[in-house]
Amino acid sequence: MGGPISGTSGSEAVWWQNGTVYQVYPRSFQDTDGDGVGDLRGITARLDYLAWLGVDAVWISPFYRSPMADFGYDVADYCAVDPLFGTLEDFDALISEAHRRRLKVILDFVPNHSSIEHPWFAESRASREARKRDWYIWRDPAPDGGPPNNWLSNFGGPAWTQDPATGQYYYHAFLPEQPDLNWRNPDVRAAMHDALRFWLERGVDGFRVDVIWHLIKDEGFRDNPQNPAFQSHQAGINRFHQVYSCDRPEVLDVIAGMRTVLRAYGERVLIGEIYLPIERLMAYYGPGLTGADLPFNFQLIQTPWRADAVATLVAEYEAALPEGGWPNWVLGNHDQPRIAARVGEAQARVAAILLLTLRGTPTLYYGDEIGLGHVAVPPERAQDPWGRNEPGHGRDPERTPMQWEDAPNAGFTTGTPWLPLSADAERRNVDEMRDDSRSILTLYRRLLSLRRDHSALSIGEWRSLSLPPDLAAAVFAYERFAGGETLRILLNFGHRDWLVPLGAESAWTILLSTHPGRAGGRAEGNLQLHPDEGVILRPTDR
Numbered sequence: 001m002g003g004p005i006s007g008t009s010g011s012e013a014v015w016w017q018n019g020t021v022y023q024v025y026p027r028s029f030q031d032t033d034g035d036g037v038g039d040l041r042g043i044t045a046r047l048d049y050l051a052w053l054g055v056d057a058v059w060i061s062p063f064y065r066s067p068m069a070d071f072g073y074d075v076a077d078y079c080a081v082d083p084l085f086g087t088l089e090d091f092d093a094l095i096s097e098a099h100r101r102r103l104k105v106i107l108d109f110v111p112n113h114s115s116i117e118h119p120w121f122a123e124s125r126a127s128r129e130a131r132k133r134d135w136y137i138w139r140d141p142a143p144d145g146g147p148p149n150n151w152l153s154n155f156g157g158p159a160w161t162q163d164p165a166t167g168q169y170y171y172h173a174f175l176p177e178q179p180d181l182n183w184r185n186p187d188v189r190a191a192m193h194d195a196l197r198f199w200l201e202r203g204v205d206g207f208r209v210d211v212i213w214h215l216i217k218d219e220g221f222r223d224n225p226q227n228p229a230f231q232s233h234q235a236g237i238n239r240f241h242q243v244y245s246c247d248r249p250e251v252l253d254v255i256a257g258m259r260t261v262l263r264a265y266g267e268r269v270l271i272g273e274i275y276l277p278i279e280r281l282m283a284y285y286g287p288g289l290t291g292a293d294l295p296f297n298f299q300l301i302q303t304p305w306r307a308d309a310v311a312t313l314v315a316e317y318e319a320a321l322p323e324g325g326w327p328n329w330v331l332g333n334h335d336q337p338r339i340a341a342r343v344g345e346a347q348a349r350v351a352a353i354l355l356l357t358l359r360g361t362p363t364l365y366y367g368d369e370i371g372l373g374h375v376a377v378p379p380e381r382a383q384d385p386w387g388r389n390e391p392g393h394g395r396d397p398e399r400t401p402m403q404w405e406d407a408p409n410a411g412f413t414t415g416t417p418w419l420p421l422s423a424d425a426e427r428r429n430v431d432e433m434r435d436d437s438r439s440i441l442t443l444y445r446r447l448l449s450l451r452r453d454h455s456a457l458s459i460g461e462w463r464s465l466s467l468p469p470d471l472a473a474a475v476f477a478y479e480r481f482a483g484g485e486t487l488r489i490l491l492n493f494g495h496r497d498w499l500v501p502l503g504a505e506s507a508w509t510i511l512l513s514t515h516p517g518r519a520g521g522r523a524e525g526n527l528q529l530h531p532d533e534g535v536i537l538r539p540t541d542r
């Protein structure tokens with residue numbers, strides 16, 4: 001059994017294929033001015049840490065001028081830094097310091113909607129005849145005076161808000177403060193391409209494009225169909241299948257247009273945020289790979305944490321990739337519960353090995369490398385507007401400050417942090433963990449260094465190994481291979497030990513284990529995997 005041959009050899013692989021991406025949520029990484037919110041200078045100050053950790057690129061969530069209704073995902077000026085985060089000069093310093101350390105810089109581009117405070121929207125809402133009227137999505141009320149169709153906001157409630165100025169409704173897939181732009185309008189495309197060029201000229205290495213599958217809506221604005229499987233614990237948006245409000249075929253043309261802008265600057269990466277099942281996701285590589293370089297693959301976040309389920313997922317994803325399409329994997333981000341909160345601390349280590357040994361570009365979420373879990377945020381400190389609209393869906397617990405040292409606020413700020421730190425911050429921080437051979441931080445760092453040292457791990461092929469059924473329910477086994485080297489990965493998703501047959505062909509050296517005592521050991525015939533243990537093995541001469 002094996003994955004499809006991708007045809008990418010070491011020498012052909014480009015940085016966004018053989019490298020790793022690290023996501024920084026700028027509000028929460030490092031504050032330098034004491035206002036309790038992180039800033040660009042803070043990121044620059046921590047670049048040495050990222051280089052030490054061993055990642056290759058940093059993706060920074062939005063820091064553009066914004067009234068912060070959705071913490072920067074509501075942009076009021078696509079070509080300016082919000083004063084909360086610093087200045088354009090701070091950004092220029094950040095990028096040159098990053099490049100000096102061979103770190104790439106990826107920005108978060110938010111083209112689907114602007115802030116309600118963007119001057120474009122002010123012009124658009126002024127009158128039905130306004131020059132920029134068609135830059136946003138305006139519709140007459142339904143015959144009963146209500147919203148034009150049944151589309152819902154991802155953050156709860158209707159996706160249409162009536163504007164008293166003209167009596168028409170405007171569409172917003174998220175908050176009313178985030179009106180959707182009309183990407184069918186060529187002037188909108190041109191203006192947004194200019195915004196991309198503004199940052200490309202400053203040296204950025206690529207973009208993660210926010211909700212890219214939303215950019216084009218159904219031309220006829222048809223009602224979305226009911227979802228009969230909807231359950232009341234789900235967010236309201238799930239009442240309907242989002243078939244007309246997003247994932248329209250014409251979006252591929254828009255993405256190809258963006259990519260053309262990027263590629264004029266060389267090997268710049270386009271990462272698309274897309275929450276769709278595997279078969280739909282693949283379309284976003286675009287016809288002839290003209291689409292997103294990396295359509296974000298969120299399947300590990302959405303699949304039950306069981307060895308057999310994950311093994312099936314990886315095989316299906318590999319098999320579904322278009323010819324030449326490069327895979328990618330991610331365990332979490334600023335919108336999803338932390339991996340350690342979801343699977344527990346012991347399994348978070350297994351997850352780290354999985355993320356960094358599957359075939360494809362991994363994206364790490366800041367704080368996962370120190371095992372940050374669910375940080376309780378008392379209701380009076382809640383920040384996320386989604387959580388306020390739809391209790392239980394707030395994203396604050398995965399956005400809490402990075403923890404650097406055993407100091408007030410773990411060294412994140414000298415002021416009052418905008419969100420609380422974890423209760424164990426005095427132990428769970430970079431300083432305490434960096435020299436501890438047993439820490440998850442050390443595990444991440446070793447994994448990142450192994451990836452750099454072994455092209456089998458970064459760009460090699462992947463094949464799964466078959467195990468007897470009882471074992472396969474608990475252990476996921478696979479190999480990565482390139483240029484004559486084969487590495488074997490065994491991951492115990494269970495909480496008991498398992499005897500795993502290694503085959504008679506060779507003896508094995510244990511390159512890395514979640515149980516640090518093991519590293520460097522040898523195995524022959526069988527390997528007794530500890531509960532929650534993951535290992536990376538290399539064949540050795542007997």
Ligand code: GLC
Pocket residue numbers: 070073074110174210211273334335
């Ligand atoms: C994306 C972002 C999320 C934001 C939303 C609206 O899903 O990741 O944080 O709230 O888009 O821009």
